[in-house]
Amino acid sequence: MDTMLNNMPHFLLGIGIALLIVEILLGFTTILLFTLGISFILTSGLMYFGIIDEQMLDAFIAVAVLDTIFTALLWRPMRKLQKNVDSTPVTSDLVGMTFNLESDVAPGIDGETRYSGITWKVKSAQSLKAGTEVKVVRVEVGVLFVE
Structure with a gap:
């Protein structure tokens, strides 16, 4: 039985999911974690279906290329999401003390x-x-x- 560390597609899938979970917990504050997570998951799928060889160098190249593409495509939409800042003043129990x-x-x-x-x-x-x-x-x- 293969473990996640012995099977490259499963390992990459695990890293991709972990990066997406961290990104969600941070509230979509970093574009890099989102694009890296998606790149790891897609690279995992490409390896699983035999399109890319299950080698570390191939994985790094695929992740780098996919991440560059996703970052270029998603940069502007993600920046627009980050610009929506709530400007209402903070209320506090300390006011009036x-x-x-x-x-x-x-x-x-x-x-x-x-x-x-x-x-x-x-x-x-x-x-x-x-x-x-x-x-x-x-x-x-x-x-x-x-x-």
Whole structure:
């Protein structure tokens, strides 16, 4: 009984399916994994039906050629899929929270505060002294905007 590692078409099929699974889990963020996965699966089929010899060099050449073709054909449609970005502002439970500043904050001078085990940068459009009670008006990754 052949195992997947001893049978080149099965091995290539396994790699192709694994690449497609990773691509799906990443949310179609990389065109390369998608085209490589399809190339491995098609090369596997070509070997299975005897169109290509079951040799490593033939497999590499077929995958490279197919991947180049698929990348050229799918580049623009896949890029269009990636351009659809949701621009709605992120809502957070932190907006509206109040706390006392641990350090001075001013435009261009960021402060820091520790909340829920995370050190956050604190930014403000106005000058605020340490100890001032502030309210969070907007949140970005790792940054609290206060007034």
